[in-house]
Amino acid sequence: MITLVNLTPMQPLVGCSLSLQVARWPWIYHLGMEPSHQVTSALLLMLSLRNGKGSTLFSLHGHGYLGQNHHGRGLFVTREHVHSQEDHDEKSHKGNEEPNCLGKDEYIDNATLSYRQDVRYFDFHIVYSASYRVPVLYFRTYSSDGQPLLLEDIEKELPGNSTNVLMESKWTFITQEEHPYLNRPWYKLHPCGTSEWMKLLFLTDPSLGGSQGVPVELYLSSWISMVGQAVGLKVPLEMFNKRKE
Amino acid sequence: MDVEAMGREAQKYVWEGAIPLQIHLHESEVTTLPHPSPALVLAPRMGYLPLLLPLLKPHFSSTLPPGVDTIWFEYKGLPLKWHIPTGVLFDLLCAEQERPWNLTVHFRGYPGNILTPCEGEDSVKWSFINSLKEAAYIVNGNCKNVMNMSQSDQVELWHSVLNGNMETYQRVSSKLKLEKVGDQYVGKPNSNLLKSRTNTGETDTGGPVKTGRIPVRLYVWSVSKDFDDLEDAPQIDSWDQISYMNRPVEIHREEDKCFTLRDAVKALLPELFVEKTLIDEEIPRIELEEESRAPSDDESNTRNEEDVEEKQGENVECCCPSDDAETKLKLVRIQGIEPKLEIPFSWVVNNLMNPEHFLHICVFVKVPQAKPLPHDR
Numbered sequence: 001m002i003t004l005v006n007l008t009p010m011q012p013l014v015g016c017s018l019s020l021q022v023a024r025w026p027w028i029y030h031l032g033m034e035p036s037h038q039v040t041s042a043l044l045l046m047l048s049l050r051n052g053k054g055s056t057l058f059s060l061h062g063h064g065y066l067g068q069n070h071h072g073r074g075l076f077v078t079r080e081h082v083h084s085q086e087d088h089d090e091k092s093h094k095g096n097e098e099p100n101c102l103g104k105d106e107y108i109d110n111a112t113l114s115y116r117q118d119v120r121y122f123d124f125h126i127v128y129s130a131s132y133r134v135p136v137l138y139f140r141t142y143s144s145d146g147q148p149l150l151l152e153d154i155e156k157e158l159p160g161n162s163t164n165v166l167m168e169s170k171w172t173f174i175t176q177e178e179h180p181y182l183n184r185p186w187y188k189l190h191p192c193g194t195s196e197w198m199k200l201l202f203l204t205d206p207s208l209g210g211s212q213g214v215p216v217e218l219y220l221s222s223w224i225s226m227v228g229q230a231v232g233l234k235v236p237l238e239m240f241n242k243r244k245e
Numbered sequence: 246m247d248v249e250a251m252g253r254e255a256q257k258y259v260w261e262g263a264i265p266l267q268i269h270l271h272e273s274e275v276t277t278l279p280h281p282s283p284a285l286v287l288a289p290r291m292g293y294l295p296l297l298l299p300l301l302k303p304h305f306s307s308t309l310p311p312g313v314d315t316i317w318f319e320y321k322g323l324p325l326k327w328h329i330p331t332g333v334l335f336d337l338l339c340a341e342q343e344r345p346w347n348l349t350v351h352f353r354g355y356p357g358n359i360l361t362p363c364e365g366e367d368s369v370k371w372s373f374i375n376s377l378k379e380a381a382y383i384v385n386g387n388c389k390n391v392m393n394m395s396q397s398d399q400v401e402l403w404h405s406v407l408n409g410n411m412e413t414y415q416r417v418s419s420k421l422k423l424e425k426v427g428d429q430y431v432g433k434p435n436s437n438l439l440k441s442r443t444n445t446g447e448t449d450t451g452g453p454v455k456t457g458r459i460p461v462r463l464y465v466w467s468v469s470k471d472f473d474d475l476e477d478a479p480q481i482d483s484w485d486q487i488s489y490m491n492r493p494v495e496i497h498r499e500e501d502k503c504f505t506l507r508d509a510v511k512a513l514l515p516e517l518f519v520e521k522t523l524i525d526e527e528i529p530r531i532e533l534e535e536e537s538r539a540p541s542d543d544e545s546n547t548r549n550e551e552d553v554e555e556k557q558g559e560n561v562e563c564c565c566p567s568d569d570a571e572t573k574l575k576l577v578r579i580q581g582i583e584p585k586l587e588i589p590f591s592w593v594v595n596n597l598m599n600p601e602h603f604l605h606i607c608v609f610v611k612v613p614q615a616k617p618l619p620h621d622r
Contacts, residue, residue: 130491131460
């Protein structure tokens with residue numbers, strides 16, 4: 001079921017993202033192998049436990065979709081749609097944009113999106129920044145005909161509190177930068193303040209901390225609940241409940 | 246000449262370094278006959294291509310079609326990433342360094358799906374300051390010193406980069422307290438190194454023990470077919486052929502050894518230095534040969550490195566007939582030179598880094614032919 005990426009020895013960590021099989025909110029990974037990296041191994045371990053498999057090397061490519069429904073226009077909820085390169089190219093805009101490290105994936109396709117002209121698609125990647133030592137959110141957005149959307153247009157579509165988060169917080173701002181691995185311009189949520197936020201978040205919980213630090217899984221869930229706000233992502237509570245199981 | 250003086254001289258060479266460019270206007274943008282002659286420009290190594298606009302525009306303006314200018318460059322069809330310093334682009338994309346370097350300039354049709362937008366000098370400046378913040382974060386654990394720079398300091402710093410003015414740059418950037426890398430760096434307190442011994446006195450050198458993280462940007466070009474001469478190296482058609490690693494190097498100091506450039510490359514690319522168990526018996530012999538070769542050669546070239554590696558390669562060949570099975574480090578290029586890998590990394594960083602405080606390293610590697618996929622169990 002899980003297939004592997006064809007990696008050259010030089011392949012760095014590509015993107016890491018939290019996989020949660022929760023109702024209508026699954027997130028899939030796009031993961032490369034970076035043996036020397038502790039965060040990666042922790043994530044891989046977590047992934048393998050969750051999937052009940054022992055191996056450490058796999059790749060699934062996926063998209064997360066925004067769960068906002070703005071009066072029938074704008075953004076749409078969809079279900080998990082993991083797809084292979086060919087599928088992507090069908091609805092794709094720019095031809096062979098994805099790197100060939102995706103390989104061939106088996107996938108579950110249980111999403112059928114109704115075709116509305118104003119549907120926006122979002123791709124989210126979470127990439128670990130070795131410089132800032134925090135995860136960083138990269139995203140891009142395009143309409144159903146593959147046309148990329150401008151940030152100004154996206155910001156109009158975001159729910160009110162998101163734009164507040166973006167504008168008021170000195171810690172969150174979006175820039176257009178090159179995706180660290182895909183050689184394309186993506187939007188990036190700036191990582192400068194991340195470690196500050198996360199410290200604040202975990203300091204308030206007495207059950208956490210200690211010498212072990214925070215489990216990666218919990219860190220990422222909490223992190224995405226914070227940064228998600230800036231881009232209008234809702235993180236369902238089930239995500240946290242499942243963890244306790 | 247002592248090491249310090251050599252360092253200062255190296256910095257001067259680096260700041261004054263420039264790439265001779267022969268810039269051709271793309272055919273599609275030529276509206277007059279005869280075709281305009283290419284522009285000949287000396288581009289600073291530490292600079293960025295879009296900053297050449299003021300030099301190029303006058304040269305080509307009479308022939309450009311009407312419209313708004315959005316300058317971009319390409320080399321043999323490859324659109325050039327404007328946020329990479331000119332010298333690095335040249336070192337990376339021209340295995341056999343071509344002089345002058347022939348580039349094509351466009352003023353229209355910006356490939357927004359491939360290159361991030363560039364709105365002139367401001368974009369380049371923003372990218373520069375951002376990188377400087379990142380470097381500050383890596384070295385100091387925070388970017389306060391950069392964020393708190395006064396407006397006039399920021400302007401002066403940027404202009405020193407624009408104009409290639411090393412003295413001004415060093416004066417303004419010293420306020421940022423981005424410490425020079427010293428040989429007395431020790432690893433992190435929880436590293437094995439410090440666990441196994443008592444205080445060696447190194448931490449007494451004054452000041453807190455730093456974690457020794459060095460901002461490095463590594464560009465790895467891997468080819469599957471070996472080549473002996475650089476002019477036989479295949480061309481880079483796409484950025485996907487290059488692995489870009491924006492990852493700090495953690496300096497670890499061991500008692501009798503110096504942290505060398507080789508150690509740094511090894512830290513970033515451990516796969517390159519994996520020893521084959523097949524040649525375990527051969528290793529002592531190879532090491533002996535390395536030692537006898539290295540000190541006897543005073544010339545500053547990398548022939549040694551290549552010879553030793555080829556020798557190692559030969560030994561591997563004895564055990565496994567196919568040369569394709571091994572990974573070879575072909576070239577390490579920094580600021581247009583191929584430094585000996587034994588050079589202390591601290592010297593390399595302090596003298597060869599770019600003004601945004603990153604050391605850019607280009608590495609050419611020959612990798613094994615594509616292997617079958619490993620499988621999940």
